Amino acid sequence: MAASRLRQILADQGTMVVCPGVYDGLTARIALASGYEALYMTGAGTTASRLGQPDLGVVTLPEMRETASMIAGLDKSIPLIADADTGFGGSLMVHRTVIEYIRAGVAALHLEDQATSKRCGHLLHKQLVTKDEFLSRIKAAVNARQSSGSDIVLIARTDSLATLGYDQAVSRLKAAINLGADVAFLEGISSKEQARRACEDLSPTPVLFNAVTGGVSPELSVEEAKALGFRLMIFPGFALEPVHKAVSEAARHLKENGRLVMSGAGGPKDFFNIVGLKDALAIDAASGENLFQQGV
Numbered sequence: 001m002a003a004s005r006l007r008q009i010l011a012d013q014g015t016m017v018v019c020p021g022v023y024d025g026l027t028a029r030i031a032l033a034s035g036y037e038a039l040y041m042t043g044a045g046t047t048a049s050r051l052g053q054p055d056l057g058v059v060t061l062p063e064m065r066e067t068a069s070m071i072a073g074l075d076k077s078i079p080l081i082a083d084a085d086t087g088f089g090g091s092l093m094v095h096r097t098v099i100e101y102i103r104a105g106v107a108a109l110h111l112e113d114q115a116t117s118k119r120c121g122h123l124l125h126k127q128l129v130t131k132d133e134f135l136s137r138i139k140a141a142v143n144a145r146q147s148s149g150s151d152i153v154l155i156a157r158t159d160s161l162a163t164l165g166y167d168q169a170v171s172r173l174k175a176a177i178n179l180g181a182d183v184a185f186l187e188g189i190s191s192k193e194q195a196r197r198a199c200e201d202l203s204p205t206p207v208l209f210n211a212v213t214g215g216v217s218p219e220l221s222v223e224e225a226k227a228l229g230f231r232l233m234i235f236p237g238f239a240l241e242p243v244h245k246a247v248s249e250a251a252r253h254l255k256e257n258g259r260l261v262m263s264g265a266g267g268p269k270d271f272f273n274i275v276g277l278k279d280a281l282a283i284d285a286a287s288g289e290n291l292f293q294q295g296v
C-alpha cells in the first residue's frame, strides 16, 4: 500500500518528495506530526541510535529491518524509504533483505555499489564492487520483488562518482535502471552543474538528492533541488544534527547548573502525546479494560 502510494506521488512529474531522515520511534513521530508525505530511514542514524557506532557498515539486516518495521507501522499511509546499504552480503542476502523490507512495510529501499565493509558516502576512500557485482545486487532485488508480487520501489545508488568519475557512475545507474530499478541515486554529487546534468542524463527516471549537511554535495534547498530536476530529496541529518546539538547543550547545562535546560517544559503527558498517547487510551477504552478511564 505504501509502495503504491509512493509510486502514485512519483507518477506526477511535477512533484518533489521531501523525506526527513528518521531513525527511531520518536523522530518518526515528530516528522509524521509535521505532515511530511514520506519519511526516510537513515542507516547512519539507525547505526548511531541502535548501536552507538559510526556509519561504517556495522549495522546488520535484523537491526535495520526491526527499526524499519516499527517506523513503517506508525502510519501505514506514509511511505517509508529505507536505507538498505549494500544489501548486507551477496545475492542471497540481497534477496533476503528485499523480502524482509517488503514484510516490514517499507515502500522503497536503496542499494549501493560499495564493498560490504562500507562507509558513509560522504567519507573518503570508499571501496567499490565491480559493475557486474553491483548489477547482480540489483537483479537479485528485482527478482525478489517480482517473486513476492510486491511493488516496492527500488532505488539504485552508486558511490562510484568519487573514484570512477561521472560517466562510469551514470553508466552504472543506467544499467541498474535497465534491470528494473525505479529511481537513481548518484551519491556525492559535487556541483549544481553536475546535478543538473545527472537529472537530464537519467531522465525520465526520477533522481534522488541526498542532502547531507557538511558533506561533499552542494547545500540545496528543496526549491533549488527541484529546479535542477530532482524528484526526491532525503535529509539524513534532519533529526541527527538537532539531537546532537540540543542534547550536548543539555548535558553541558545540567553539569554546570545542576538543572535541566528545559525545566518547566510540558511534562510527561505532553511528551507522551507525541508518541501516540491518545491512540493508546482509545485502544484501552475500546477493549473494555478501561485501565485509563479516569485519565492519566
Ligand SMILES: C[C@](O)(C(=O)O)[C@H](CC(=O)O)C(=O)O
Residues within 6 Å of the ligand: 021, 041, 042, 043, 044, 045, 055, 083, 119, 120, 121, 122, 210, 212, 236, 237
Ligand atoms: C544516506 C546515508 O546512507 C544514510 O545512512 O542516511 C548516509 C548519510 C550520512 O552518513 O550522513 C550516506 O552514506 O550518505
